[in-house]
Amino acid sequence: MTFAIITHVPHILLQNKYFAYSPYVLEMNIWTQYANEVVIVAPLTDLGKTPIDIAYEHQNIKFVLIDSFDVLHLKSIFRTILKVPKISWQIFKAMQSADHIHLRCPGNIGLLACIIQIVFPNKPKTAKYAGNWDPESNQPWTYQLQRWILSNPFLTRNMHVLVYGEWEGMTTNIKPFFTATYTEKEVAPVTEKELKGLVDFIFVGTLVKGKHPLYAIQLVENLHLKGYSVRLSVYGEGVEREMLEDYIAAHALENIVSLEGNQTQDIVKKAYMGSHFVVLPSESEGWPKAIAEGMFWGCVPIATSVSCVPFMLDYGKRGVLLEMNLEKDSAQIDAILLDQTLFDIKRNKAAEWSRGYTLDAFEEGIKALLVLKEFKV
Numbered sequence: 070m071t072f073a074i075i076t077h078v079p080h081i082l083l084q085n086k087y088f089a090y091s092p093y094v095l096e097m098n099i100w101t102q103y104a105n106e107v108v109i110v111a112p113l114t115d116l117g118k119t120p121i122d123i124a125y126e127h128q129n130i131k132f133v134l135i136d137s138f139d140v141l142h143l144k145s146i147f148r149t150i151l152k153v154p155k156i157s158w159q160i161f162k163a164m165q166s167a168d169h170i171h172l173r174c175p176g177n178i179g180l181l182a183c184i185i186q187i188v189f190p191n192k193p194k195t196a197k198y199a200g201n202w203d204p205e206s207n208q209p210w211t212y213q214l215q216r217w218i219l220s221n222p223f224l225t226r227n228m229h230v231l232v233y234g235e236w237e238g239m240t241t242n243i244k245p246f247f248t249a250t251y252t253e254k255e256v257a258p259v260t261e262k263e264l265k266g267l268v269d270f271i272f273v274g275t276l277v278k279g280k281h282p283l284y285a286i287q288l289v290e291n292l293h294l295k296g297y298s299v300r301l302s303v304y305g306e307g308v309e310r311e312m313l314e315d316y317i318a319a320h321a322l323e324n325i326v327s328l329e330g331n332q333t334q335d336i337v338k339k340a341y342m343g344s345h346f347v348v349l350p351s352e353s354e355g356w357p358k359a360i361a362e363g364m365f366w367g368c369v370p371i372a373t374s375v376s377c378v379p380f381m382l383d384y385g386k387r388g389v390l391l392e393m394n395l396e397k398d399s400a401q402i403d404a405i406l407l408d409q410t411l412f413d414i415k416r417n418k419a420a421e422w423s424r425g426y427t428l429d430a431f432e433e434g435i436k437a438l439l440v441l442k443e444f445k446v
Contacts, residue, residue, distance in 0.1 A: 070103065070104045070105055070106075070168045070169055070439075071104065071105065071106045071107075071108060071166060071167045071168045071169070072100065072101055072103070072104035072106070072107050072108070072167065072168070072169050072171060073107075073108040073109075073110065073163045073164060073166070073167035073169070073170050073171065074097065074100075074101075074107065074108070074109050074110065074111070074171050074173065075110045075111075075160055075163065075164075075170070075171070075172050075173065075178060075179070075182040076093075076109070076110070076111045076172075076173035076176070076178060076179070077111070077112070077137065077173065077176035077177060077178040077179060078090060078093050078111055078173065079111070079112050079113065079114040079116075079137070080109070080111050080112065080113050080114065080132070081113070081114060081116070081117075081118050081122060082113060082132075083118055083124075086124040086125070087109065087124060087125050087130060087132060088118050088122040088123060088124045088125075089111075089122060089123075089125075090121060090122060091121050091122060091123040091334060092248070092250065092358055093173075094122075094123050094124065094125055095123065095250070095428075096197075096248060096431075097125065098125060098126045098127070099428070099431065099432050099435050100171060100435055100439070101125065101126075101127045102126075102127075103435075103436070103439045104127070104169070105129065106129045106130075106131065107125070107127045107129065107130045107131070108130075108131045108132075108133060108163050108166065108167060109125075109130060109131070109132050109133065110133040110135055110159060110160055110163045110178075111132070111133075111134075111135065111178070112134070112135055112136060112137040112178075113132075113134050119306075119331050120331050120332055120333045120336075121331045121332075121333070121334075133159055133162075133163055135155075135156045135159050135160070135178070136152050136155075136156060137177070137178070138152050138153070138156070138177055139177060149177075153181070156178070156181060157181055157185060160178075160181055160182055160185050161185050161188075164182075164185060164186060164189050164192070165189075167192065168192070168193070169192070169193045169194070169195070169439065170186060170189065170192055170193070170194040170195075171194070171195050171196070171197070172186065172194070172195070172196040172197070173196075173197055173199065174196055174197065174198045174199070174200070174215050174219065175198060175199075175200045175208075175211070175212040175215050175216075177211065179196075179215060180211050180214060180215050183196075183214075183215050183218040183219060183225075184218065186225070186228070187218075187224050187225070190226040190227060191226075191227060192227060193227055193228075194225075194227055194228035194229075195228060195229050195230075195231065195438055195439075196219055196225075196228060196229075196230045196231065197231050197246075198215070198216070198219065198230060198231065198232045198233075198355070199233075199248075199355045199356075200212060200353070200355045200376075201233075201353050201354060201355055201375060201376040202216065202232040202233060202234060202236055202243075202355070202376070203234070203236060203375075203376055204216070204236060204237075204238065206353070206375070206376070208353070219242075219243070220239070220240045220242070220243055221240070222240050222241060222242050225242060228242055229242060229244050229438055230242055230243050230244065231244050231245075231246035232244070232245060232246065233245070233246065233247065233248075233355045233356040233376060233377045234376060234377030234380060246434065247356060247426045247430075247431065248356050248358060248361075248426075248431065249361075249426050249427050249428045249430065249431040250334070250358060250361070250362050250365070250428070251362070251365055251427060251428065252427055252428045252429055253427050253429045256424055256427075259366070259367035259416065259417060259420045260342065260367065262345050262367065262412075262416070263409070264345070264406055264409050264412055266298060267298045267299070267300055268297065268298060268299045268300070268345045268346070268406065269299075269300050269301075269302065269343060269344040269345050269346070270285070270288075270289050270299060270300065270301040270302070270344060270345065270346045270347075270348055270371075271301070271302050271303075271304065271340055271341060271344040271346070271347050271348070271363065271368065272285045272301065272302070272303045272304065272305070272347075272348050272349065272359075273304045273305060273337060273340075273347070273349075273359035273362070273363075274304075274305050274349060274351070274359055275305050275306070275307040276303070276305050276306055276307030276308065276309040276310050276313065277307045277308060277309055278309060279351060279352045279353060280305075280307075280349070280350075280351045280352075281350040281351060281352065281373075281393075282303060282305070282307075282309055282313060283309070283312070283313060283316060284350040284393065284395075285301065285303070285348045285349075285350055286301060286303070286313065286316065286317070286322070286326050287395060288348065288350075288371075288395065288398060288399060288402070289301040289325060289326065289348075290320060290322060290325065290326075291395055291396075291399045292399060292402060292403070292406070293322075293325050295399070295403065297406060299325065300325060300326075300327075301325065301326045301327070301348075302327050302329055302340055302344070303326065303327065303328045303329060304329045304330070304331070304332055304337055304340065305330070305331060306330055306331050310328065313328060314328065337362075338362075338366070341362055341363050341365070341366040341368055342366045342367075344363065344366075344368050345368065345369065345412070345416075346363075346368055346369050346370075346371055346402070347359060347360060347362075347363025347364070347368040347369075347370050347371065348370075348371040348372070349370075349371070349372045349373070350371075350372070350373050350391050350393065351372070351373055351375065352373070352375065353375055353376070354372075354373075354375050354376045354378060355376055355377075356376070356377060356381075357372060357376075357378065357381075360372050360378065360381060360382075360388075361381065361423050361426065362423075363419075364381075364387070364388075364419035364420060364422065364423035365420060365423040365424060366420070367416045367417070367419070367420045368416065368419070369387075369388055369389065369405065369412060369415045369416050369419060370382055370387070370388035370389070370419055371388060371389040371391060371398075371402065372388065372389075372390065372391060373390070373391045373393065374390045374391070378390070381422070382419075383418070383422070386415070386418060387415050387418035387419040387422060388415060388419060389401045389402060389405070
């Protein structure tokens, strides 16, 4: 089987291997194990490999280099108009040569692929919509258009569209799915975590405005000012780093907050295992891996009520749903810090739920799609 992946994810070529963002590649290595040949249609970046990049494991990869593009400014729109015909032709040819077509959405490349796949109604296809599928959410028009095409059974034939969560009005080709990081073999008893002494919080994600890393810092700062012995470790890089460094310095938080940068999965895993809470005050998510990963290792999740997060946190029974009001949110956390029993109940419920979504279960779901030609997850 020739398996074609059309994605906006930037790739890195190093020593004849293709690298990309590790959670994405980890997932794609599961999809591609059933293929004889893998065709990747994606942009390349000349930025160096980072600790969060890993390589594809498949030995027979054909890489089709395409330009990335955006429609954010007038100048970029003009450049996009010039690029689109060539990119569309490259996507068309890859789809034409494939036995199975796999789209990664949402994104600009994903939008083009959504349109082009219409001319291949008889080919088996899957699409992974890794963003927020909530039809009531406020999203860019390009995302809305992708959701409309993907959920239209007439335009999108012979395709399973995998989305996070269950939503009203879902058509028959839309399938609730999940993602995973850890295997069944990694499941171990949740270690005891006392609230006496230093309480550790962890933030894992790109340091961009939409993830609100500053709010995570302010939450922990507010608890510190209330007299709690707390510490926040921030894992990730992004354009907000300098601003965060300035804030930490201006408020003398060097002993309370540390910016750890991008780290390997093993390092982050150990950080989860040693933390009491995982916090992600994000504006938009699909299936927030940082929250699911922290829950797996017994962290009480603290997250905004977006996408399927309320379902993940059982509407507050296994975590804290943020209101993005510093005093109200601090009060919610304060109530848990004062009650070891409540903390233990939430963290145990969080771990039990998250450990139902392992890479083993994910692989079985993918196998059902690609090998058994049916959906059983």
